[in-house]
Every structure is written in structure tokens, then in C-alpha cells.
Amino acid sequence: MFKKITIWCTGMLITLVSIPILATCFDIYGDWDNFIWFSLGLLLGLIYVTISLKRLKRQPEYKKDQHISPQMLKHYQDAGMSDDEIDFFRQTMQQAEAQIKVLATNMQALPKLRAIDLNHDTTKVSQSLFRAIVKDPKRLHNAGDFLYRHLPSINELTSKYIEINHHEVKTADTYLVLDKSAAAIDALSQQIQQDYADFVAEDVDDLDTEVSVAQQQITPDHKEED
Template sequence: MLKQLKIWLISFLVFVATTWLFFGIFNYFDIPNNPMWLVLGTLMAFVYIFLSYRQLLRNRQPKIQQKISDNMLAHYQAAGMSNEEINFFRETMQLAEGQVKEVATNLQALPKLRAIDLNHDTVKTTQALFKAIVKEPQKLHNASDFLYRHLPSLTELSRKFIEISQHDVKTADTYAVLDKSAEAIAALSQQIQTDYTEFVADDLEDLDTEVSVANQQLTKEQNDDRND
């Protein structure tokens, strides 16, 4: 909004300056003050404002961040994403990538966390969902719960679990908090499995349809062979 106001302000100042310039030219050359010259001058001023405003918009058009491969840029553009959307997606996924890596490290740090990972495939699922989102960036909104709630919570909980586990002195309250934290981490792991299933649901449905069609075709061919 502020950028738009700045652009309009600059355009208005250009209009005032251009109008003042035209009237200065008229007075300098003693051009008759008639509506024809006034209309022409105003028209030219508006044309100049339009061209200036369009150039300002182009200059302010967000550019693609650096360090992106041609293949990934083509991948994002094929998904119909604008430069601004690509930048937002990459910033979001860069943050998520760091969290996925931290979760992978944290869940191998202690036996209790390794057990949760073994039971729920937590690390494998978070990595798989991350790759699925990169593969289909246009579906970013479908992964909002994972990216903005579940993954950050899992990262923070696993980090706190390790921190508390390293306390030199542990009381009954400490063990109670650790037990609750472990339960929450396990619950989040299950939820992330659900996130992954829901995100790839369309792919699973397409595959199921293809399998059904292939089975029908095989059945038809077998029946035709028997009839022959």
C-alpha cells in the first residue's frame, strides 16, 4: 500500500512539473492562451504521467532471488507462479528446510526420540512431504498446517525435550514434563503422517484410477483370448 502511495505521489509531482513546464513554454514563446493549446498540453502531460507510472511499476516488479537454477526457475514458472510468488515460496521452503533438518538431528539425539521416529517414521515423512511440496509448489496452501503449525511445533518440542533431558538434576516434575513432551511429539508425528497423506491424495487417487484401468484392460484381453 505504501509503495502504491509513493508511486501516485511521484506521478502527481510529475504532472505538476510537466504542466508548469508547458505553461512556461507557452508564456515564453507568447503562444495565445486558447483551449486548443491547453488541451494539447494537458494531453501530453497525462501521456507522460502514464509512461512514467508504467515504468515505475516495472522497476518495482519483484525480481527473482539469486542462486536459483534454470531448472527450478522453469519448474516454478511452469506451475504458473509469478516472481513474487516464487520468492515467497522459496523463503517459506528455506525456513522449512532448516526445520526438517533440525528435526532429523533432534530425533536421533536420544533413545526416547529415536523410538518415536522408529514408530512413526517422523523424519522420513517430514522429508517426503517437503519434497512433495517442492514438486508441486502451486499446492503450497494445502500444506499450510504442516509448514506453519505442525513442523515448527515439532522442531521446538524436540529441541526443548533434549534441553530438559540434559539437566543435571531431574525431579518428578521434570520426568512428568518429559513424558508429556514425548506424547506431544508422537502426536505431532502422527499428524504429519496425515498431512502427507492428504497432500498426496490426488496422486494416490490418480494412481488408483490408472491401476483400475490397467486391470480392466488386462481382464478384457484375457477374456478375448479365451473366446478365441
């Protein structure tokens, strides 16, 4: 709501500022009715408001007062997060959750996308990475590429792929674009796999270390038995 009010106020400011600027640029201020300049300024303001509202509509809205369970609140507090950090984290993850739901739907929409999802477990890996981030919220910055680049990009590509694939008439250029899009979606799916591997690499290393220590403790016993 605050963002919408800000957009409308900015639109009004653009309208008021653009009227004298337009008149000065054309150097005919006073030769034309002021209504013309007001109309042009209002048009610029409305164009700004329309474009800004469309962009805002694409982003999942975060509800700050959304209920948080005592267990999750304690989890975040135990991680040493402040109230502002918790709000930012929950906002980010709420948007990511919405994007992953879109991804899951898109990847099942067409046979080609289902094949990519099957080959790379794109949806499952994204869901697993989401849970891993929630488990370790202080490492949110380590998942920046996934959250802000790869996930939005693959959603945009899959949505466009589905849209173009549903065109009733397809030309050679259409099929070429579809092939390129599928290759890009496949590459992004592999990148998301790498994002997950990078994020959990520390846990894997810790487990490997624990296994090595355990093996060292077990080996002498076996030697004594021999």
C-alpha cells in the same frame, strides 16, 4: 537487514512517544528532570528492540538473491507462478528446509526421540513432504498446517525435551513433563504422517484410477483366452 532497521526505527519511535506519555500519566511533568523521562522512554525502546531482535534471530534468514538453477526457475514458471510467488515460495521452503534439518538432528539426540522417529519415520516423512511441495509448488497452501504449525511445534517440543532431559537433577515432576512431552511429540509425528498422506492423496487417487482403467482393459483379453 530491512527488518532490523525497521525494529530500530520503531524502538526510537517508542522512546520519543513514551516520554510525554509517562510524564502525563504521573502528572508531574516539570517537577522532575527531563532526563528521567528520557531514560524511561529509552528503556522501553531498548526492551522492544531486544525482544524483537531475539525473535528475528530465531527465524532462518531468507536470501532473496540466492542462486536459483535454470531448471527450477523453469519449473516454477511452468507452474504459472509470478516472480513474487516464486520469491515467497522459495523463502517459505528455505525456512522449512532449515527446520527439517533441526528436526533431523533433534530426533537423533536421545533414545526416546530416536524410537519415535523410527516408529513414525518423522524425519523421512517430513523430507518426503518437502519434496512433494517443491514438485507441486502451486499447492503450497495445502501444506500450511505442516509448514506453519506442526513442523515448528515439533521442533520446539523436541528442543525443550532435549534441554530438560539434560538436567543433572530430575524430580518426579520433571519425569512427568518429559513423559507428556514425548506423548505430544509422538502425536505430532503421527499428524505429520497424516499431512503427507493428505497432500499426496490426489496422486494416489489418480494412480488408483489408472490402475482400474488398466485392469478393465486387460480383463477382456483374459476372458477371451479362457
